[in-house]
Amino acid sequence: MPAVEPPSFDSKAFLAGVSQRPGVYQMLDETGGVLYVGKAKNLKNRLSSYFRDSGLPIKTRALVARIRDVQVTITNSETEALLLEHNLIKRERPPYNILLRDDKSYPYIFVSDAERFPALQFQRGGRRRKGRYFGPFPSSGAVRESLNLLQKVFRIRQCDEAFFRNRSRPCLQFQIDRCSGPCTGEISPQAYAEDVRHAMMFLEGRSQTLRDELAQQMDAAAKALDFEKAAVLRDQITSLQQVQEQQHVSGLSGDADILACCQKAGFACIHQIFVKGGRIIGSKTHYPKLALEVSEADLLAGFLGQYYLQSEARPVPPQIVLSHEPAASESLREAMVQARGRQVAFLTRVRGQRRGWLQLAQTNAQQQLDSYIGNRQNMHRRFVALQDALGLDAPPRRLECFDISHSSGEAPVASCVVFDTQGPRKTDYRRFNVDGVTPGDDYAAMRTALRRRYTRLKKGEGQLPDILVIDGGKGQLTQAEQVFEELQVDDVLLLGIAKGVTRKPGLETLIMGGDHREEVLTADSGALHLLQHIRDEAHRFAVAGHRQRRAKKRGSSLLESIPGVGPKRRQALLKHFGGWQEIGRASIEEIAKVSTISRSMAEEIYAHLHQE
Structure with a gap:
């Protein structure tokens, strides 16, 4: 009987979900062995270079031919990516890494x-x-x-x-x-x-005395129009920033496991980071199956019990840092103390180095879950599930979803996102600045955006979707029906998705266009997960567009649109980092070092500056 050829690696589907942030990648063969470990300032750009059609060296072509999977770990900076790469190469000793560096x-x-x-x-x-x-x-x-x-x-x-x-x-x-x-x-x-x-x-x-002094000198030079001197001082501040940068991948001491969980669109992800001797030596991603919508506390409790207590081959670490307090944490901790024979600490409120590790785990959990949801095979199954749920003759090939975002009626923006069986088609996304409507009138804003979008499509300037998803109840759905009747668009199925009374994911109600018949899908339905995904993406895209428009309308930067960041804090940020470009490159921990910026404010600033 001939040997079964292992499935090839679908690089196109993989690259569609890769982040553009710094990080480390591990290329695996069909047995799960590590072929190569590398670091990147931009993971998407670096990994894309391996899978181009021409121009690859012979050795690289041989490596790519053996790849069956790629594992990605996102870091806060290039510094952390380099040190994590170093640790992984020392541990894994991959055959395609010629130079195995050590601490020297x-x-x-x-x-x-x-x-x-x-x-x-x-x-x-x-x-x-x-x-x-x-x-x-x-x-x-x-x-x-x-x-x-x-x-x-x-x-x-x-x-x-x-x-x-x-x-x-x-x-x-x-x-x-x-x-x-x-x-x-x-x-x-x-x-x-x-x-x-x-x-x-x-x-x-x-x-911080030295950096503050340099910042004051830079400010004085800029006011005196001595821009050359100001640029030199800015570069010196940047160099000091790099030297003083807090390391989360390589630290002083300690063994711990770091676990962060994330839920989205009916799916869950738990990212686990392993720390030995104060250094991250590896990570692993888990995707537990959710029969019902459960809390993060229940999810982590179930995972901890199954992972550590049902296998003697998995040692229990002295410290477990968690993104959420697990359910029944005291009884669970006692069981793990018995398994280890010594004390075990559950930590959720951490500072310093441990907080940096936890932030890395949370970032990776979110990114890995987004990639998993956007996986081509998973996406195809969800389209088939939507066909069954709606009783269609064939699976839909193209979905569009609309949402409206504004701040008390100011600078309203409508978003249109597009999904097909490959996942989100970001090149087809559109935003519409909505003007000439009563502030806060979401119905009028929805009508305006739909009319502009489908007037163009009716003229043949684009492709009509099979299903139009409206984020809202019967009122929003009625606006779409009126616009379609006006434009005589009759070959698109209209579907509203309304949150339940508790507004919890998994309890949404589907409203069919025409007869307004209501249906409630089970929380584990692939069709519901698909609709949740496209609705959440439409909301994200609308909010990002609204913030950009509001900042532009006010003649300010995106940073000025963040609540709580006034002129004094902006000035403190500029003095600390030396320029806007360096603020954009900084991690949450580095932003929080500014005297007037709290940890929560630093997280808010980072989130606004890194919208994808």
């Missing part, structure tokens, strides 16, 4: 505090010398540039011991005011030790 390949900042007059130096290699090591850092350029800046500000020597001990007069560094001259007694040991202490406080992330 990363640069450190070294302070020889065992000496009477310590030096501040660049260090790469083994850590055999006595002193303090700060790092590892991913960018040697940023380390060297920042050492140069620290030398200017704190005037700490950077020469080696042989040079230092054989000076009879100060060197050029003293003459240009980059060293305080401890070699010839130009500064007292006490004053020099104070400068060293300040530099180490900065490297530990416990002082």
